[in-house]
Amino acid sequence: MSQSQETLSNLLQETRRFSPPAELAESANVTAEAYEEAAADRLGFWARQAERLTWAKRWDTVLDWSNPPFAKWFVGGELNVAYNCVDRHVEAGLGDRVAYHWEGEPGDTRTITYAELQREVSKAANALLELGVRKGDRVAIYLPMIPELPISMLACARIGATHSVVFGGFSADALRSRIDDAQAKVVITADGGYRRGKPSALKPTVDEAVKDTPSVEKVVVVRRTGEQIAENPRDVWWHDLVERQSDEHTPEPVDAEHPLYILYTSGTTGKPKGILHTSGGYLTQTAYTHYAVFDLKPETDVYWCTADIGWVTGHSYIVYGPLANGATSVLYEGTPDTPHKGRWWEVVQKYKVTIFYTAPTAIRTFMKWGDDIPAGFDLSSLRVLGSVGEPINPEAYVWYRENIGGGRCPVVDTWWQTETGAIMISPLPGVTAGKPGAAMRPLPGVEADVVDDQAQSVPNGGGGFLVIREPWPSMLRTIWGDDERYVKTYWSRFDGLYFAGDGAKRDDDGDIWLLGRVDDVMLVSGHNISTTEVESALVSHPKVAEAAVVGSTDPVTGQAIVAFVIPRGSAGEEVEGEGFVAELRGHVAKTLGPIAKPRQIMIVPELPKTRSGKIMRRLLRDVAENRSLGDVTTLTDSSVMDLIAQKLPSAK
Numbered sequence: 001m002s003q004s005q006e007t008l009s010n011l012l013q014e015t016r017r018f019s020p021p022a023e024l025a026e027s028a029n030v031t032a033e034a035y036e037e038a039a040a041d042r043l044g045f046w047a048r049q050a051e052r053l054t055w056a057k058r059w060d061t062v063l064d065w066s067n068p069p070f071a072k073w074f075v076g077g078e079l080n081v082a083y084n085c086v087d088r089h090v091e092a093g094l095g096d097r098v099a100y101h102w103e104g105e106p107g108d109t110r111t112i113t114y115a116e117l118q119r120e121v122s123k124a125a126n127a128l129l130e131l132g133v134r135k136g137d138r139v140a141i142y143l144p145m146i147p148e149l150p151i152s153m154l155a156c157a158r159i160g161a162t163h164s165v166v167f168g169g170f171s172a173d174a175l176r177s178r179i180d181d182a183q184a185k186v187v188i189t190a191d192g193g194y195r196r197g198k199p200s201a202l203k204p205t206v207d208e209a210v211k212d213t214p215s216v217e218k219v220v221v222v223r224r225t226g227e228q229i230a231e232n233p234r235d236v237w238w239h240d241l242v243e244r245q246s247d248e249h250t251p252e253p254v255d256a257e258h259p260l261y262i263l264y265t266s267g268t269t270g271k272p273k274g275i276l277h278t279s280g281g282y283l284t285q286t287a288y289t290h291y292a293v294f295d296l297k298p299e300t301d302v303y304w305c306t307a308d309i310g311w312v313t314g315h316s317y318i319v320y321g322p323l324a325n326g327a328t329s330v331l332y333e334g335t336p337d338t339p340h341k342g343r344w345w346e347v348v349q350k351y352k353v354t355i356f357y358t359a360p361t362a363i364r365t366f367m368k369w370g371d372d373i374p375a376g377f378d379l380s381s382l383r384v385l386g387s388v389g390e391p392i393n394p395e396a397y398v399w400y401r402e403n404i405g406g407g408r409c410p411v412v413d414t415w416w417q418t419e420t421g422a423i424m425i426s427p428l429p430g431v432t433a434g435k436p437g438a439a440m441r442p443l444p445g446v447e448a449d450v451v452d453d454q455a456q457s458v459p460n461g462g463g464g465f466l467v468i469r470e471p472w473p474s475m476l477r478t479i480w481g482d483d484e485r486y487v488k489t490y491w492s493r494f495d496g497l498y499f500a501g502d503g504a505k506r507d508d509d510g511d512i513w514l515l516g517r518v519d520d521v522m523l524v525s526g527h528n529i530s531t532t533e534v535e536s537a538l539v540s541h542p543k544v545a546e547a548a549v550v551g552s553t554d555p556v557t558g559q560a561i562v563a564f565v566i567p568r569g570s571a572g573e574e575v576e577g578e579g580f581v582a583e584l585r586g587h588v589a590k591t592l593g594p595i596a597k598p599r600q601i602m603i604v605p606e607l608p609k610t611r612s613g614k615i616m617r618r619l620l621r622d623v624a625e626n627r628s629l630g631d632v633t634t635l636t637d638s639s640v641m642d643l644i645a646q647k648l649p650s651a652k
């Protein structure tokens with residue numbers, strides 16, 4: 001394969017710019033100087049960020065990189081993560097500040113102050129100790145979005161146990177393999193949670209999973225829905241165990257490199273990888289980035305990240321980062337459309353949310369539902385908007401900015417991964433003139449680059465692979481129990497560089513655009529074309545809400561572009577006809593050039609997504625190439641593929 005074939009074509013042109021609002025720029029937590037400061041002395045910069053935390057013992061060495069790619073940050077330092085997230089705020093006189101405004105899906109609520117959080121976490125820590133959980137033991141957590149979820153995580157951190165949160169939507173098999181891999185001693189779960197207006201059981205899945213997990217000694221069950229559950233010998237009710245515990249517990253300082261948690265991420269192949277995060281560096285970077293990227297003012301802001309805590313976004317930006325910063329957050333249990341499609345905006349209005357962090361998949365769903373829904377609520381409290389999880393299409397960015405942000409809020413498109421632990425590439429809301437669709441620049445202290453297949457930095461205007469050149473504090477330390485796989489997956493593609501697995505381009509100003517997973521890049525007539533760019537071109541058509549693009553084998557061009565398009569709610573009837581498809585093909589040709597024109601466009605009602613909201617292009621490739629579908633077990637809703645299949649004859 002020639003080098004030009006290995007380099008991504010740089011097709012999308014975007015000229016819109018949004019400067020930071022003057023007021024925000026004037027009072028921003030972080031100014032442009034931070035970039036220079038970090039460039040002059042990266043380790044000194046991170047050491048200063050670590051000083052945001054309270055250490056029981058100061059570190060001797062900021063970074064030990066003598067055995068790459070195994071990093072040790074803040075060597076010799078000791079701290080307790082839960083103390084940093086809870087107790088120290090209470091000691092500073094902030095016990096009455098709200099840590100979480102919790103909102104259950106049925107509309108029940110709970111307000112938890114830092115003082116109350118300290119008591120709850122202490123009780124839960126004492127309960128775990130009573131069950132025999134000790135420093136270094138693993139605890140699996142399989143809970144809905146209820147306060148007991150962060151409380152359980154912090155209780156583990158408090159006693160030095162390593163938690164492994166498993167997203168509540170995962171099956172018994174997925175849960176079993178994660179419990180087994182981590183050799184968890186205790187599982188914390190609930191009878192169920194609320195989803196789409198009804199109780200959704202969790203306990204039967206746990207019962208099924210722990211049949212074959214000999215490591216599990218106890219299953220602690222929170223009563224949430226009150227539905228009948230089977231009671232097994234290992235079960236103990238949370239309210240029987242935790243409520244009677246003392247609400248005082250002295251947190252134990254641990255080594256900076258003590259394992260804080262394992263979080264499993266399903267690679268494209270093979271068994272899930274247990275991503276290991278440790279204590280001091282992780283908390284340093286989550287706290288710093290939450291402060292810098294969202295311009296958090298803990299005295300006045302109300303922050304809401306809509307992710308599920310079962311994903312890394314929730315770990316870093318609902319639990320650890322915000323709490324380390326003493327923030328007030330909203331914690332919401334349910335789905336965006338229950339009991340109605342304006343539910344999220346109602347929550348923003350109710351709590352006067354100022355900082356809002358969500359995913360492109362949600363934004364595109366709201367675009368599809370129509371502008372009038374958010375318009376029915378008072379969103380004037382908002383001042384910063386964030387996006388994470390996938391590339392945000394420029395049109396979705398602009399829609400978000402206008403319809404949610406009232407045209408006044410900066411949008412920060414934050415690139416990172418489960419593996420990076422914290423945000424790596426993002427605009428700074430008081431500094432950066434944002435471009436719709438671009439993650440812009442690596443944060444201060446982060447050395448990200450775009451390289452070609454020879455590991456050479458690409459010039460401005462070029463495309464290639466995203467890499468990280470230097471270790472960062474919140475980086476994964478290994479894959480749990482599999483150092484070799486860690487080295488092979490992340491550090492072998494390019495010698496000495498962390499390979500993120502994403503395609504990226506650097507525009508003429510040197511700003512970075514993410515172009516999707518490299519597995520999703522298409523090779524059309526010798527040009528590497530990004531699925532993201534073609535999708536963004538489709539979404540820039542006023543009648544399109546969402547699009548997914550795949551490469552399908554083609555006798556002439558090698559691969560040909562096949563697109564799946566969901567029209568906007570307001571688009572009307574004509575979107576069914578051939579004329580609409582022709583119009584869209586023409587639109588892509590005009591926006592990106594004829595090379596990017598899809599061979600085929602299918603109009604569909606839904607797209608297949610993973611439970612974390614990413615489009616499953618692999619299944620769409622199966623459809624495009626007329627194959628039987630591969631593994632659909634990680635799909636949120638498998639009926640989606642039936643809906644798409646029904647559309648096929650007319651599209652072929």
Ligand code: WT7
Pocket residue numbers: 265311312313387388389390391392413414415416417418419439500501502514515516517612
């Ligand atoms: C992958 C990591 C990071 C928390 C949620 C996902 C994609 C993430 C962006 C963004 C373009 C993005 C990448 C990355 N991704 N954020 N702002 N722009 N792509 O964590 O499940 O570990 O997925 O999500 O492809 O590699 P994850």
